[in-house]
Amino acid sequence: MIVEKISDVKYRIPKSNFPFMRVDGVIYADDILFEAIKNDKTIEQIANTASLPGIVGYSLGMPDAHQGYGFAIGGVAAVDLKDGVVSPGGIGYDINCGVRLLATDLEFDDVKDKIEELVKQLFHEIPSGTGRGGDLKLSYEELDNVMKLGIDWAIQNKYALTEDKEFIEEYGRIPNANPDMLSNKAKERGRDQLGTLGSGNHFAEVQIVQEIFDEDTAQSFGLHKNQVVVLIHTGSRGLGHQVCTDYLKEMDAAMKNYGIKVPDRELACVPIDSKEGQRYLQAMAAAANFAFNNRQLITYNVRNVFKRLFKTDKIKIVYDVCHNIAKIEEHEVHGRKMKVLVHRKGATRAFPKGNPALPEAYRNIGQPVIIPGSMGTFSYVLVGTELAMKETFGSTCHGAGRTLSRNKAKKMMSANEAVQKLREKGIYIQATTKSGITEEIPEAYKNVTEVVEVVHKARISTKVAKLKPIGVIKG
Amino acid sequence: MVFKFLDHTADIGIFVESFDFKSALEESIKALILLIFGELIENDIYEVNNGTVEIQSNDKESLLVDFLNEILFLIDSKKIIPLKLEILEICNNGLKAKYLAYPINYEKNPIRLYVKAVTFHQLEIEEKENQTTIKFFVDI
Numbered sequence: 001m002i003v004e005k006i007s008d009v010k011y012r013i014p015k016s017n018f019p020f021m022r023v024d025g026v027i028y029a030d031d032i033l034f035e036a037i038k039n040d041k042t043i044e045q046i047a048n049t050a051s052l053p054g055i056v057g058y059s060l061g062m063p064d065a066h067q068g069y070g071f072a073i074g075g076v077a078a079v080d081l082k083d084g085v086v087s088p089g090g091i092g093y094d095i096n097c098g099v100r101l102l103a104t105d106l107e108f109d110d111v112k113d114k115i116e117e118l119v120k121q122l123f124h125e126i127p128s129g130t131g132r133g134g135d136l137k138l139s140y141e142e143l144d145n146v147m148k149l150g151i152d153w154a155i156q157n158k159y160a161l162t163e164d165k166e167f168i169e170e171y172g173r174i175p176n177a178n179p180d181m182l183s184n185k186a187k188e189r190g191r192d193q194l195g196t197l198g199s200g201n202h203f204a205e206v207q208i209v210q211e212i213f214d215e216d217t218a219q220s221f222g223l224h225k226n227q228v229v230v231l232i233h234t235g236s237r238g239l240g241h242q243v244c245t246d247y248l249k250e251m252d253a254a255m256k257n258y259g260i261k262v263p264d265r266e267l268a269c270v271p272i273d274s275k276e277g278q279r280y281l282q283a284m285a286a287a288a289n290f291a292f293n294n295r296q297l298i299t300y301n302v303r304n305v306f307k308r309l310f311k312t313d314k315i316k317i318v319y320d321v322c323h324n325i326a327k328i329e330e331h332e333v334h335g336r337k338m339k340v341l342v343h344r345k346g347a348t349r350a351f352p353k354g355n356p357a358l359p360e361a362y363r364n365i366g367q368p369v370i371i372p373g374s375m376g377t378f379s380y381v382l383v384g385t386e387l388a389m390k391e392t393f394g395s396t397c398h399g400a401g402r403t404l405s406r407n408k409a410k411k412m413m414s415a416n417e418a419v420q421k422l423r424e425k426g427i428y429i430q431a432t433t434k435s436g437i438t439e440e441i442p443e444a445y446k447n448v449t450e451v452v453e454v455v456h457k458a459r460i461s462t463k464v465a466k467l468k469p470i471g472v473i474k475g
Numbered sequence: 476m477v478f479k480f481l482d483h484t485a486d487i488g489i490f491v492e493s494f495d496f497k498s499a500l501e502e503s504i505k506a507l508i509l510l511i512f513g514e515l516i517e518n519d520i521y522e523v524n525n526g527t528v529e530i531q532s533n534d535k536e537s538l539l540v541d542f543l544n545e546i547l548f549l550i551d552s553k554k555i556i557p558l559k560l561e562i563l564e565i566c567n568n569g570l571k572a573k574y575l576a577y578p579i580n581y582e583k584n585p586i587r588l589y590v591k592a593v594t595f596h597q598l599e600i601e602e603k604e605n606q607t608t609i610k611f612f613v614d615i
């Protein structure tokens with residue numbers, strides 16, 4: 001396949017590579033990250049995604065891109081709302097997997113003698129949910145309310161403060177959510193998983209703001225050096241996985257009725273305005289609202305632990321971003337404004353200042369973009385830019401991205417060694433399983449700092465602050 | 476009958492070899508359960524669940540994906556491990572199976588690896604006389 005380097009941070013996959021490509025592919029990467037991207041099927045998957053009917057602009061890959069299913073993880077594809085398709089694979093099995101950053105009024109000195117206790121208590125209060133489930137088993141009626149109302153459900157039930165809503169993407173409630181569009185199986189899988197972390201790369205971390213790159217923006221986000229913050233990374237759990245599984249099956253069968261052919265079955269898709277497409281989007285919105293509430297329940301437990309240990313109730317949400325989602329947005333494509341459905345699969349929205357989708361508090365600053373590192377490595381706060389609107393449908397990277405398989409990672413070091421190495425760096429960890437530690441060692445991931453440098457250099461989001469973990473809770 | 480796990484950057488694959496498609500499917504279930512729980516430690520069995528699974532799919536590949544996803548659902552939602560599973564009837568796009576399942580004892584058999592879904596990614600079914608191989612990947 002022909003791939004051209006077009007700048008220090010950009011590569012192009014010309015559509016002339018395959019007859020099915022409707023647009024070019026563009027990958028944001030420097031030479032080092034591009035070497036990693038070349039090693040698996042990422043480029044092929046970005047090219048395949050360019051086959052989606054109605055795709056506009058480019059099929060995009062972020063610097064953390066790696067091989068996924070159908071779509072690459074770290075991929076962005078926008079399709080014309082009028083004649084485009086929706087593909088559940090472009091959102092992924094973990095609908096509205098995302099991250100939420102909480103800012104406390106504490107500094108490192110306030111917590112340094114209690115880190116171990118803090119981690120223990122957080123681990124105790126935040127169930128992984130991969131065993132018996134969470135503390136809450138919702139009735140089906142209540143579960144429907146969680147999905148319909150989004151964060152308003154949490155506010156009504158005192159799990160959220162009224163002001164939390166403003167600091168969540170889509171104000172914590174994606175419109176058109178319809179729980180009736182979920183199968184009973186999806187509901188059954190999710191019913192006892194609200195407020196649970198899950199496993200894999202999901203985590204909750206206590207972190208310290210180690211470095212500020214953009215003083216004014218950091219201040220507007222309520223961040224300062226040495227401040228204690230908490231980062232939560234999880235999604236819609238089994239409920240979202242089942243929605244994806246159910247609709248992939250439905251679309252796989254329905255595609256032929258619309259005369260659609262795709263180069264990979266995981267790219268199964270149907271027209272947005274078809275009955276299957278509309279049903280999926282309503283189910284996806286419901287699962288996304290479940291995920292907002294999932295991160296909210298964890299926030300509730302984090303607040304309780306901090307209140308108990310440090311007598312503080314000043315824990316604010318900096319922002320909550322989705323990184324597996326499809327959104328109807330207006331963008332300019334080749335000089336023309338149009339409504340598109342943006343699929344972000346392992347990518348974060350990165351809107352600039354002035355965008356009406358942003359809450360008042362950030363409208364003159366830009367959207368906070370939160371980039372989690374791998375276990376025990378730095379995380380970053382960035383801000384959305386005008387260039388992201390022009391080049392990437394207002395999107396940027398979402399994390400580090402794996403480079404080693406779980407098996408290879410496990411062979412590199414034992415859980416005890418990994419824990420010891422983290423301790424030496426001043427990081428305490430508690431995990432449900434040993435494999436949860438060994439499979440997620442930092443060595444198995446790309447260097448998040450390199451990923452962030454690329455998006456900063458490409459100006460599709462710019463650096464605001466660097467966060468260093470001191471405590472890790474893993475499922 | 477053999478199976479092995481395959482390396483994948485983000486996730487894990489399973490390769491199964493058996494004498495026909497039906498037995499390869501049954502073997503795939505065993506492999507999936509081993510991937511999730513590791514070697515099972517004998518349970519203190521308080522109750523045994525009998526159940527049946529009926530699947531209607533679009534074709535052979537989706538039959539495999541749908542059947543294995545059904546097993547994930549039983550583990551995640553019903554919180555049972557369908558250990559003794561037998562496929563009673565099978566055709567190219569449908570099957571009926573019965574199982575004996577045990578409630579999961581999370582103390583003895585914690586979930587070692589949570590599997591989100593079985594996918595079509597690089598899925599391969601190869602059938603020859605007296606030999607069927609299956610390869611599929613799961614999302615972790």
